[in-house]
Structures are given as structure tokens and as C-alpha cells.
Amino acid sequence: MAEPFPLAPSLWAATAPPPVETPPLDRDTEADVCVIGGGYAGLSTALHLAGRGVAVALLEAHEPGWGGSGRNGGQVIPGIKYDPSELTAKYGPEAGEALAAFVGGTADIVFDLIARHGMDVPHVRAGWIQGAHTDEMIRTVKRRAAEWAARGVAAEVLDRDQVAAALGSRQYLGGWLDPRGGGVQPLAYARGLARAAQKAGAALHGGSRVTALDRSGNGFVVTTAQGARVKTGKVVMATGGYTGDLVPKLRQTIIAPNSFIVATAPLGDNVAKSILPGGQVTSDTRQLLLYFRKDHQNRVLMGGRGPFREPGAASDWAHLERVLTKFYPQLAGAPIEHRWCGRVALTRDFLPHIHEPEAGLIIDIGCMGRGVGLQTAMGRALAAYAATGERSELPFPITPIEPLPFHALHKLYVSAIIAWYRMTDGGVKAAA
Ligand SMILES: Cc1cc2nc3c(=O)[nH]c(=O)nc-3n(C[C@H](O)[C@H](O)[C@H](O)COP(=O)(O)OP(=O)(O)OC[C@H]3O[C@@H](n4cnc5c(N)ncnc54)[C@H](O)[C@@H]3O)c2cc1C
Incomplete structure (x- = not known):
């Protein structure tokens, strides 16, 4: 059956x-x-x-x-965790550049397929903003933007005020805009x-x-x-x-934590215009990153960590709801319409x-x-x-x-990593 x-x-x-x-x-x-x-x-x-x-x-x-x-969050983000210079250091100049070209072209493939097959997919291609949450990460995103710019991408470094204007929130010290990125209804x-x-x-x-x-x-x-x-x-x-x-042994090669998302009800025009007015999708430089965007009907989504286990109650998403109103105090009291999660395969x-x-x-x-x-x-x-x-x-x-050593302990391991990153990532500020 x-x-x-x-x-x-x-x-x-x-x-x-x-x-x-x-x-x-x-x-x-x-x-x-x-x-x-x-x-x-x-x-x-x-x-x-x-x-x-x-x-x-x-x-x-x-x-x-x-x-x-x-x-998922529906953010179409080119690249991977490693920047082109890290890929060339790891794989050598030729193979590393080929890999950079491959990972740099992934968003193009998505938007091309949607167009070529006439798919009924709400989508937007206004770019991806990565917000930097520390001074060290400002240096990282500047280098990242420069590396992609050297490969022909119209990447833009954003200062604190520019990120604040693009996001409608002053949570980040700076960031960069990758115009190749965008959003889809996943x-x-x-x-x-x-x-x-x-x-x-x-x-x-x-x-x-x-x-x-x-x-x-x-x-x-x-x-x-x-x-x-x-x-x-x-x-x-x-x-x-x-x-x-x-x-x-394949399952033992990955850790598959849950990533959690909340979404508000559709917002009225005035509130919607105050949040990500340019329609970019966005995530940040934290190890336990936050990712957020608006959907095609002006809901705001906030995604991030959650318990390793399957969720039991709405309280398992409460931390994301708190983050949402710290970023956007105008959302205090806005109904949360959807809460969900899914498993990500990490090697x-x-x-x-x-x-x-x-x-x-x-x-x-x-x-x-x-x-x-x-x-x-x-x-x-x-x-x-x-x-x-x-x-x-x-x-x-x-x-x-190659199975991860001590894979049987991975739930404990993930919980320990989450606790550690929460400490080292620093908190989210109350809005200024
Ligand atoms: C909450 C969340 C937010 C995310 N946000 C983003 C984002 O904004 N941007 C981004 O780029 N990525 C994001 N990701 C990651 C992205 O969703 C995944 O990388 C991608 O969907 C993985 O695709 P996949 O085909 O490898 O696996 P999946 O989409 O997970 O598909 C695997 C499929 O295999 C099936 N399956 C398993 N075992 C069997 C079996 N024995 N027989 C038959 N079928 C089987 C499952 O039912 C499942 O449908 C997010 C992920 C999650 C969970």
C-alpha cells in the first residue's frame, strides 16, 4: 500500500x-x-x-x-560557503576557477529554467544582500564582493546606512549586494x-x-x-x-538539522514598503545565520535555527518571532500565519x-x-x-x-554547536 x-x-x-x-x-x-x-x-x-x-x-x-x-526560504543565492580564492587555494588555480564559475552560475540556471519552461513560479531577481554582523565580517564581505567583481559580477559593497536603507533595519554594520541572487516560491x-x-x-x-x-x-x-x-x-x-x-553509511556522512521559518500574514502597503523595499532576499554572516525576505504577497519570512528534533509546539519558533520584531518593531502584533521547518544536509x-x-x-x-x-x-x-x-x-x-566520526552522537553534537555559535554569534539588538 x-x-x-x-x-x-x-x-x-x-x-x-x-x-x-x-x-x-x-x-x-x-x-x-x-x-x-x-x-x-x-x-x-x-x-x-x-x-x-x-x-x-x-x-x-x-x-x-x-x-x-x-x-526552504526560496532564496536563490549563487556561490557556496567558500569564496573563489578559497576554491583556488583548495583545488588549484584551474579547477578552482572552474568551480567558482560553476557555483557562481547556479542562480542563472534557476531563472533560465523558469523562463525557458514557462513555469508558474512567483519569482523576483532583485539580488541577495548579505549583512555583516561584526567588523571582521565587514572585511570578509568586502573581500567577497571584490573577488566576484574581479570575475565580472556587478557586486556592491554596502555601508551601514546603505544596508539599513535596503533592509529597513539597522541590525548590520555593513554588507554586500550580489545582483545574481533573487527569490522564488520554492x-x-x-x-x-x-x-x-x-x-x-x-x-x-x-x-x-x-x-x-x-x-x-x-x-x-x-x-x-x-x-x-x-x-x-x-x-x-x-x-x-x-x-x-x-x-x-551514507546517512552517517551528514548531519541533518532542522531549519525553522515563520511567516507573517500579508502586510498592508505602508508596512510592506518599510521592509526590504527593493525586493532583495537577505541572510547574514552569523554561523547560525538568519535569513529573511518578503514573499510575492508581502508576507515577511524569518528563518534560522531551531531544535534538532521535530517541533512540538509553536513555542519552538518563538525565538524567530522575537528576532522578527527586533529587526522590524512595526511587526509587533502582526499575526504569524505560518510556522514550518525542514532538514538541511550538512557535510x-x-x-x-x-x-x-x-x-x-x-x-x-x-x-x-x-x-x-x-x-x-x-x-x-x-x-x-x-x-x-x-x-x-x-x-x-x-x-x-566517509562517515563522520561519532555520528551516533550527532544530535548532542549539533546541540553543542548551536549553543557555542549562539554565544559567539552575539545576539540581535533591540531596534534603535
Ligand atoms: C527550512 C529550510 C530553509 C532553506 N532555505 C534555503 C534558501 O533560502 N535558499 C537555498 O538555496 N537553500 C535553502 N535551503 C536548502 C535547500 O532547500 C536544499 O538544499 C534543497 O532543497 C535540497 O534539495 P535535494 O534535492 O538535495 O533534497 P530534498 O529537497 O530534501 O529532497 C530529497 C527527497 O528525497 C526523498 N527521499 C528520501 N529517501 C527516499 C527514498 N528511500 N525513496 C524515495 N524518495 C526518498 C524525500 O522524500 C525528499 O523529497 C533550505 C532548507 C530548509 C530545510
């Missing part, structure tokens, strides 16, 4: 266009490539494989966009990818949790909870922060990992908080690799599966 696939009760679930039909797999089938996981990574892989004429079947435990891809985007993949010829199955993955000749047999199977040449696995025990080195523990079993895991662009771009690269076998199609090297 297929599982029902309820979505988390988020703002996005309440406002997205309806999902495409993705009936559970109910009989055995065959495909050149079977994709496991219907988030941005899996959907983009399926779309790009189908575009190449490859027969692809995607199996998703719930419905496309059920995981992080339908729950679940609408996941559904848009699903629709485009189907149109291109991919077979998408929701309610189809994969429970076994077995070698069969040169390929694999992928078995779902309802017993139906896919006989396939290759497998691309992209199960993100919801990775289970399908591949031994030890904060890079996405690609594994191929046996030939043809390709795994992509580890998104950090940049998955909207990054995992869409990873999907395109994984499709190219699965179709051609050319390793040069992959932006990151294929690495062995």
Missing part, C-alpha cells in the same frame, strides 16, 4: 499551484536511469536526462518537493521542475519510497515499498537531509559530495543552505555524467563515503 504524502503545512504548501500527477509506481518497469528523490537535485537530474533522450524513472517517497525543496519551483521533467518524457512516481537497491548484471533493480521495481542501468540518488539507510567540509560506491550508483548529498541554485545545477551536471560517463561533467570530484 502506498504511503499518503502530506506536505509540511508551510506557507509554500498553502500558496503553490497544484502539483502534477505523480502516481505511485504500481508495476515493474525499466529505465536507463532511475533517480531516487524528488527534490531539486533529483528533479533537475530527471529533467536534464529526459532532455537528452535518456529513459528516466524518478521515485519519490512522498511527492516532488516534499523535502527541503518545498520548504514549492512552485519544485512543481515546475516536475512538470517540465514530465513534459520532457521522464516518468515521475510519488508515494514510491525506495526500500532496496540491488545489483543485477551491469545494472540495478530498485524496489519500492509497494513491491514494484525498476530495472535500470544506472541510479542517481539525491535524498538530501531525508537520506535513510538505503546505501550503507563535514560544507561542500556537496558526489559518491559512486559502485559503478553506475551515483550519489549527490550535502546542500548546506544553498540548495535552490546549487542542487538544480548539480542535477544538470549529474544528468550529463550519467548520460555520458564523462567525469569532467562533474563540478566536484567523486569521493569515498
Whole structure:
């Protein structure tokens, strides 16, 4: 019996266009490539494989966009944790520059796909502002902006007053604006990818949790909870922060904390104009970063840390509601309409990992908080690799599966890290 696939009760679930039909797999089938996981990574892989004429079947435990891809902040931010100079130091000048070009282009891919496939996705491309919360971080964002400017990006360093004017809040000492960034309705985007993949010829199955993955000749047999199977040449696995025990030790390579978001009810025009008037999306330089934006209907969203466990009550979001009114006192008393959360896959080195523990079993895991662009771009690269076998199609090297030491203690570990970062990040000021 297929599982029902309820979505988390988020703002996005309440406002997205309806999902495409993705009936559970109910009989055995065959495909050149079977994709496991219907988030941005899996959907983009399926779309790009189908575009190449490859027969692809995607199996998703719930419905496309059920995981992080339908729950996130919808901020489309190019780049990763590492700046171009850090990438060239780590990978050498040539490979490092190639990686910088790859991560720098991830937002372009999202907005291009939305336009090219005519997706019904509320979106805005007014840039991403990163606020700096300490003097040291001012130096970091200045260097970051200069590095991207040297690569042709019209990056702008913002002083304290400019950030305050752009955000409508004096919480930061300065910052920078990356014009490549923007915002999307994230679940609408996941559904848009699903629709485009189907149109291109991919077979998408929701309610189809994969429970076994077995070698069969040169390929694999992928078995779902309802017993139906896919006989396939290759497998691309992209199960993100919801990775289970399908591949031994894979789950132990990540920590998957919950990230929490609150959203107000739609604001009246005057209040809405006082907050992020230019429509940018924004996050900051804290280790436990805060991320916030307005949606397409003038709600304000504030996202950040929360308990590792699944939330039990509205009080699990109370810290974000306090932050919201410290940033924007005019929101005191504004009703909070939605509270939700989702799991983010963090790797030890904060890079996405690609594994191929046996030939043809390709795994992509580890998104950090940049998955909207990054995992869409990873999907395109994984499709190219699965179709051609050319390793040069992959932006990151294929690495062995290496569990984190003491992974069994990761909940304690995350709680300790959160406590430490809360102390070192410093608090949020009451508004001046
Ligand atoms: C609250 C929150 C806020 C975030 N904010 C941002 C943001 O503003 N900007 C940004 O760029 N990124 C953000 N992120 C990160 C971004 O959402 C993720 O990086 C991205 O969605 C990951 O995509 P994915 O395809 O790797 O995984 P997911 O979207 O998590 O998809 C994995 C899918 O695999 C399925 N699955 C798991 N196991 C199985 C199985 N055995 N069989 C079949 N299916 C299976 C799950 O049901 C799930 O749907 C945020 C994440 C969260 C949770």
C-alpha cells in the first residue's frame, strides 16, 4: 500500500499551484536511469536526462518537493560557503576557477529554467544582500564582493546606512549586494521542475519510497515499498537531509538539522514598503545565520535555527518571532500565519559530495543552505555524467563515503554547536 504524502503545512504548501500527477509506481518497469528523490537535485537530474533522450524513472517517497525543496526560504543565492580564492587555494588555480564559475552560475540556471519552461513560479531577481554582523565580517564581505567583481559580477559593497536603507533595519554594520541572487516560491519551483521533467518524457512516481537497491548484471533493480521495481542501468540518488539507510553509511556522512521559518500574514502597503523595499532576499554572516525576505504577497519570512528534533509546539519558533520584531518593531502584533521547518544536509567540509560506491550508483548529498541554485545545477551536471560517463561533467570530484566520526552522537553534537555559535554569534539588538 502506498504511503499518503502530506506536505509540511508551510506557507509554500498553502500558496503553490497544484502539483502534477505523480502516481505511485504500481508495476515493474525499466529505465536507463532511475533517480531516487524528488527534490531539486533529483528533479533537475530527471529533467536534464529526459532532455537528452535518456529513459528516466524518478521515485519519490512522498511527492516532488516534499523535502527541503518545498520548504526552504526560496532564496536563490549563487556561490557556496567558500569564496573563489578559497576554491583556488583548495583545488588549484584551474579547477578552482572552474568551480567558482560553476557555483557562481547556479542562480542563472534557476531563472533560465523558469523562463525557458514557462513555469508558474512567483519569482523576483532583485539580488541577495548579505549583512555583516561584526567588523571582521565587514572585511570578509568586502573581500567577497571584490573577488566576484574581479570575475565580472556587478557586486556592491554596502555601508551601514546603505544596508539599513535596503533592509529597513539597522541590525548590520555593513554588507554586500550580489545582483545574481533573487527569490522564488520554492514549492512552485519544485512543481515546475516536475512538470517540465514530465513534459520532457521522464516518468515521475510519488508515494514510491525506495526500500532496496540491488545489483543485477551491469545494472540495478530498485524496489519500492509497494513491491514494484525498476530495472535500470544506472541510479542517481539525491535524498538530501531525508537520506535513510538505503546505501550503507551514507546517512552517517551528514548531519541533518532542522531549519525553522515563520511567516507573517500579508502586510498592508505602508508596512510592506518599510521592509526590504527593493525586493532583495537577505541572510547574514552569523554561523547560525538568519535569513529573511518578503514573499510575492508581502508576507515577511524569518528563518534560522531551531531544535534538532521535530517541533512540538509553536513555542519552538518563538525565538524567530522575537528576532522578527527586533529587526522590524512595526511587526509587533502582526499575526504569524505560518510556522514550518525542514532538514538541511550538512557535510563535514560544507561542500556537496558526489559518491559512486559502485559503478553506475551515483550519489549527490550535502546542500548546506544553498540548495535552490546549487542542487538544480548539480542535477544538470549529474544528468550529463550519467548520460555520458564523462567525469569532467562533474563540478566536484567523486569521493569515498566517509562517515563522520561519532555520528551516533550527532544530535548532542549539533546541540553543542548551536549553543557555542549562539554565544559567539552575539545576539540581535533591540531596534534603535
Ligand atoms: C527550512 C529550510 C530553509 C532553506 N532555505 C534555503 C534558501 O533560502 N535558499 C537555498 O538555496 N537553500 C535553502 N535551503 C536548502 C535547500 O532547500 C536544499 O538544499 C534543497 O532543497 C535540497 O534539495 P535535494 O534535492 O538535495 O533534497 P530534498 O529537497 O530534501 O529532497 C530529497 C527527497 O528525497 C526523498 N527521499 C528520501 N529517501 C527516499 C527514498 N528511500 N525513496 C524515495 N524518495 C526518498 C524525500 O522524500 C525528499 O523529497 C533550505 C532548507 C530548509 C530545510
